[in-house]
Each structure stands twice: as structure tokens, then as C-alpha cells.
Amino acid sequence: MLLIALRTLVLLVPVAVFARYGYRDTKLHFTAGYRPISRVEHGLHNLTGLCELAMFGFGFADSAYFLLAALCVVALGAIDEYHFHRDVPALEADYHAKGHLALFAFAAIAAAWRI
Numbered sequence: 001m002l003l004i005a006l007r008t009l010v011l012l013v014p015v016a017v018f019a020r021y022g023y024r025d026t027k028l029h030f031t032a033g034y035r036p037i038s039r040v041e042h043g044l045h046n047l048t049g050l051c052e053l054a055m056f057g058f059g060f061a062d063s064a065y066f067l068l069a070a071l072c073v074v075a076l077g078a079i080d081e082y083h084f085h086r087d088v089p090a091l092e093a094d095y096h097a098k099g100h101l102a103l104f105a106f107a108a109i110a111a112a113w114r115i
Contacts, residue, residue, distance in 0.1 A: 025099065
């Protein structure tokens with residue numbers, strides 16, 4: 001029981017960091033005069049967000065589906081980054097880098113905990 005509580009607390013740290021920078025990035029997308037975000041990109045962000053939520057849920061639950069959700073995040077994130085996020089403003093790139101590091105930290109901790 002104590003181990004589950006500790007695992008939950010440790011995993012909450014990267015989730016909180018990701019949420020902070022994800023919120024800031026999302027706010028930028030709806031700021032007037034900022035770079036235009038197409039409907040396709042918004043749709044891709046929404047789909048990626050659902051996969052991220054699944055990854056977090058399965059990571060906390062120590063489910064075998066965690067890996068599948070993480071692979072979906074990687075695939076959709078790669079499409080988003082390599083197609084839509086070329087030449088983005090520095091602030092958006094900063095938020096993305098910090099958010100991606102938090103996602104990686106969550107995935108690494110969740111995967112390592114299974115070993």
C-alpha cells in the first residue's frame with residue numbers, strides 16, 4: 001500500500017509539470033495574433049491529448065496498455081512536431097521542450113517501476 005502511494009506521488013510530479021506547460025502552450029494557440037493553428041492541427045492535438053490521458057491512466061494503473069498508449073503518443077507527436085511545428089516561435093518551442101521532457105520522465109518512471 002505504501003509503495004503504491006509512493007509510486008503515485010513520484011508519477012504526479014511529471015504529470016504536474018506537463019500540465020503546466022501544456023496549459024501555457026494551449027493558451028498561446030488561442031491568443032489573438034499568434035501563429036494560426038489549422039483545424040487539422042487542432043484535431044491532431046486533441047487526439048494526442050486523449051492518448052496522453054490514456055498513457056497517464058495506464059501508467060498509474062501499471063497496465064500492459066501503457067506501452068500501446070505511449071507508442072500512440074510518440075507516433076502522433078512525431079507527426080505534429082515534424083509537420084506542423086517547424087519554425088515555431090521561441091516561447092512555443094520552449095513550452096514544447098519542457099512538456100516533452102515531462103512526458104519522457106513520466107514514461108521512464110512508469111516503465112522503470114514495472115521492472
